[in-house]
Structure formats: C-alpha cells, structure tokens
Amino acid sequence: xxxxxxxxxxxxxxxxxxxxxxxxxxxxxxxxxxxxxxxxxxxxxxxxxxxxxxxxxxxxxxxxxxxxxxxxxxxxxxxx
Amino acid sequence: xxxxxxxxxxxxxxxxxxxxxxxxxxxxxxxxxxxxxxxxxxxxxxxxxxxxxxxxxxxxxxxxxxxxxxxxxxxxxxxxxxxxxxxxxxxxxxxxxxxxxxxxxxxxxxxxxxxxxxxxxxxxxxxxxxxxxxxxxxxxxxxxxxxxxxxxxxxxxxxxxxxxxxxxxxxxxxxxxxxxxxxxxxxxxxxxxxxxxxxxxxxxxxxxxxxxxxxxxxxxxxxxxxxxxxxxxxxxxxxxxxxxxxxxxxxxx
Numbered sequence: 036x037x038x039x040x041x042x043x044x045x046x047x048x049x050x051x052x053x054x055x056x057x058x059x060x061x062x063x064x065x066x067x068x069x070x071x072x073x074x075x076x077x078x079x080x081x082x083x084x085x086x087x088x089x090x091x092x093x094x095x096x097x098x099x100x101x102x103x104x105x106x107x108x109x110x111x112x113x114x115x
Numbered sequence: 116x117x118x119x120x121x122x123x124x125x126x127x128x129x130x131x132x133x134x135x136x137x138x139x140x141x142x143x144x145x146x147x148x149x150x151x152x153x154x155x156x157x158x159x160x161x162x163x164x165x166x167x168x169x170x171x172x173x174x175x176x177x178x179x180x181x182x183x184x185x186x187x188x189x190x191x192x193x194x195x196x197x198x199x200x201x202x203x204x205x206x207x208x209x210x211x212x213x214x215x216x217x218x219x220x221x222x223x224x225x226x227x228x229x230x231x232x233x234x235x236x237x238x239x240x241x242x243x244x245x246x247x248x249x250x251x252x253x254x255x256x257x258x259x260x261x262x263x264x265x266x267x268x269x270x271x272x273x274x275x276x277x278x279x280x281x282x283x284x285x286x287x288x289x290x291x292x293x294x295x296x297x298x299x300x301x302x303x304x305x306x307x308x309x310x311x312x313x314x315x316x317x318x319x320x321x322x323x324x325x326x327x328x329x330x331x332x333x334x335x336x337x338x339x340x341x342x343x344x345x346x347x348x349x350x351x352x353x354x355x356x357x358x359x360x361x362x363x364x365x366x367x368x
Contacts, residue, residue: 053258058199065202069195073323080327089329094320094341097198098348101316104206105352109359112215 064107068100124335127342128271129280131314135263136284138307139256144292146252154245162249170257174265174278181269191326193266194319200262201315205349208309213356263315270322313349317341 059066075096080089151159181189210216260281268277321338324331331337 057259057262058196060203062203062206065199065206069199069202072198073191073195073327076323076329077327080324080329086330089324089327090332093324093327093329094344097202097316097320098345101202101205101348102352104202105209105356108206108210109213109215109356112210 062104064104065100068096068104072096072100124271124338125273125276127314127318127338128267128273129276131311131318132264132267132277132280133284134307134314135311136260136281137288138304138311139260140285140288141292141304143253143256144288147249148292150245150249150252155242158242158245159249162246162251163253165246166250166253166257169254170261173258173261178265178269178274178278181265184269186270187326187328189326190270190322193270194321194323194326196262196266196319197315198319198323201312201317201319203312204308205312205316205345208305208312209349209352209356211305212309212353214360215356267318309349309353313342313345316345 072093076089076093079085079092147159147163150162207216264277264281265274268274271277317338320341321331333340
C-alpha cells in the first residue's frame, strides 16, 4: 500500500525535477533573464504601445542575456 | 499575425525540429549501439520500440490538447520556454567551440555504457538492463524532441509538419547509424547544436514577441532576419572566445 501511495508522489517529483533541470539546470541566470525580458517587453509593448521600440528591444535583451551568461561560463571555466 | 503560414516560417520550423531531433537522436543512438553491440540487439531494439511508443503517446495526447489553448498565451509560454532552451544550447555550443567546455564525446558515452553493462554478469539481468538502458536513452533524449515538436508545432499550427520533420530526422539518423555504427563521434555535433540554438532562440524571440502583441515588420520574414542576426552574434562571440582563450605565441628570442 505504501508503494502505491508513494507512486504518484514519485511521479510528481520526477515531473517537477525534469522541468527544473530542463528550464533552470546549471544556468539559472538564463531562466531569470527570460522572465525579465518578458516583463520589460510587456511593459513596452502591451502597456506603452511602443511597437517599434519593442521590436528592437526584445532581440537586444536576448543578446545581452546570452553575452552575460557566456561571460559567466568563461569566468567559471577559468576558476576550474 | 496569428499563424506562421509563410514559407520562411515553415522552413525555420522544419529546420529547427529536424536538426534538434537529429542531435538528440545521435545521443540516444550512441547508447543503443553500445547496448546492441555488447549485450543483445533484441533487448536494445525492444527498448527503442517501447520508448518510441511512449513518446508517440505523449505527442498524441498533449499535442491536440494544446490546439484548444488561447493562441496568444500559448505563444508567450512557448516563446519563453524556447528562449531559455535555445539560449542554453547556444551558450553551451559557444563555450565548447571556444574550448572552454569539454565537447560532447560520443566515444566516452559509448565506453561508459559498455562498462555499466559489463558489471551485470547474469544473462537474465543483462537482458533486462540492456532493455532499460536502451529505453531510458531513447525516452530521455526523445523527451526534448517531443517538447520541441509539440511547442513549435502547436504554436505554429503545424503539428503535423513538426512530427514529420522529427520522423525524417529519426530515419536519417537511423540510416546513418547503421552505416557508420560506432563512429558517431564523427558527427559534427557542436556545429549542429549551435545551429539548433540559433533557430530555437529565433523562434523563441518571435513567439515571445507575438505573445506580447508585437507586430513584427514583414510578418514571418522577420523570423529569417532574427536567424541571420543571431547567427552573426554567435559567429562574433565564437571569434572573440577563440581569441580570448588562444595563448599568445612565444617569441623565438
């Protein structure tokens, strides 16, 4: 009975762990950056209706996020 | 702009799904080949078959359900997921191309799998372990393919095309696998990973924008512009990383 009761819990835990590894993993900064980008671009596009600015801002923020994350990777690899 | 209906959108969709599927399938195939060569091809192929059925059921169950989801919300969520996933791939490929991270080594994975199997001496256990290892290898790598197929396919209302692209990759990788067998390390995996990263980030940016009600100039064509932009950025980053890690030549004097 104990096994039956713990099976859904194990499945739920495995499901949560899969998504955690998939989205966060060893690069939490990219997950946080994506949330930040969505928030900022939503303010510009949905609230301020600045479509042209949002079109430019979105890829720029993505490139900045990639650059910062790669720099973090370089720093970590140099630390060994 | 609610549907990725143009030929440029379809091209990027098919390329992203095909290449991402191919990369993941090469990783899965390495494990399957190791299990097949050292233990039993029957157990290995049974494991592959069971994993493919499980993955097919997932696509059939989740894919159509997403069709009834509000498209703007779906695209925002999918865009965010693809953005994170694509940036992870691109970051990893850049660090590997710059020599700052060990490359994914199919030979090492092959050897590790063989060593794990050697430790199980009883034949009944060996068959079961071979089945489980092949199943896990295909299922876990396949899950990433399923997520890409479902998210891209459902958001573009082209789930059928996405499934076909993934199946085409499966056939190509299987045929190549049969031909080259244990030489999967020859596949230029990092270059493929870099390309997939660029495509996923491009789609992620595009869908996130659509989810946030951005009107992209030129519609679907802007997807190709995003691909070109990120390809240039990736190339610049690659050059800068190579220059940063290459040691300066020692003078003859």
